[in-house]
Amino acid sequence: DADVTQTPRNRITKTGKRIMLECSQTKGHDRMYWYRQDPGLGLRLIYYSFDVKDINKGEISDGYSVSRQAQAKFSLSLESAIPNQTALYFCATSERGRYNEQFFGPGTRLTVL
Amino acid sequence: QKEVEQDPGPLSVPEGAIVSLNCTYSNSAFQYFMWYRQYSRKGPELLMYTYSSGNKEDGRFTAQVDKSSKYISLFIRDSQPSDSATYLCAMSEYTGNQFYFGTGTSLTVIP
Numbered sequence: 041d042a043d044v045t046q047t048p049r050n051r052i053t054k055t056g057k058r059i060m061l062e063c064s065q066t067k068g069h070d071r072m073y074w075y076r077q078d079p080g081l082g083l084r085l086i087y088y089s090f091d092v093k094d095i096n097k098g099e100i101s102d103g104y105s106v107s108r109q110a111q112a113k114f115s116l117s118l119e120s121a122i123p124n125q126t127a128l129y130f131c132a133t134s135e136r137g138r139y140n141e142q143f144f145g146p147g148t149r150l151t152v153l
Numbered sequence: 154q155k156e157v158e159q160d161p162g163p164l165s166v167p168e169g170a171i172v173s174l175n176c177t178y179s180n181s182a183f184q185y186f187m188w189y190r191q192y193s194r195k196g197p198e199l200l201m202y203t204y205s206s207g208n209k210e211d212g213r214f215t216a217q218v219d220k221s222s223k224y225i226s227l228f229i230r231d232s233q234p235s236d237s238a239t240y241l242c243a244m245s246e247y248t249g250n251q252f253y254f255g256t257g258t259s260l261t262v263i264p
Contacts, residue, residue: 080161082256083197083241098251130196140185140245144196
C-alpha cells in the first residue's frame with residue numbers, strides 16, 4: 041500500500057463549488073504539506089502543518105483553507121473554486137529531524153470549469 | 154524575478170550519455186539543496202540532498218553546489234532509459250523551512 045494517499049485522484053468541478061482534497065499517510069510523519077504544480081511555475085507551497093495544532097500559510101494560500109484532523113490526515117479545501125485553481129495538487133510529508141526529505145503522494149488533478 | 158530558475162528543456166540524450174541539469178537562484182541565504190525526480194503521473198521523489206557548497210555522489214548521480222555563483226547542478230553518468238523523467242531542483246534557507254522549487258527539466262534518454 042502507498043505511504044501517502046490522496047483522494048480523489050481526478051476531479052472536475054464548476055466555478056463557485058466547494059471542493060475538498062484529502063491526504064492520508066501511514067509513515068508516522070509529523071509534518072504535512074499541500075503543493076500545487078502548474079506548467080511553467082513548478083511546485084508552490086499552499087499550506088503546511090507541523091502537527092495537529094500548528095498550521096502555517098505557504099507561498100500561495102489565498103483561496104485555500106486546510107484542516108489537520110489527525111496526525112495522519114490533512115485536507116485542503118477550495119471554498120469557492122475558480123478556473124485558475126485548475127492544477128495538479130500534491131500532498132507531502134516529512135519526519136522530525138529530516139524535514140528536507142519530503143515524501144509526496146500521487147497527486148490530484150483538479151479541473152475547474 | 155523567481156527565487157529559483159531552471160531550464161525546462163526538454164532534453165533528449167542517447168543512452169550512456171552524461172547529462173547535466175542546472176538551476177540558478179537569487180537568495181544567498183539558501184543552504185539546503187535538493188534534487189527530486191518525477192516520473193509521468195507520479196509525485197516527485199527525493200534523489201539527492203546536499204548542504205552548503207561542494208559535491209555529493211550517489212552511484213551514477215553527482216550533485217554539485219556553487220554558492221558563490223548561486224548555481225547547482227546534477228550530473229547523471231551512463232544515463233539509462235529509466236532515467237527519463239522530469240528533474241526538479243529545490244532549496245531552502247534552513248532545515249524545516251519552506252522549499253522553493255524550480256520548474257523542472259524534462260529528460261528523455263533514448264535507447
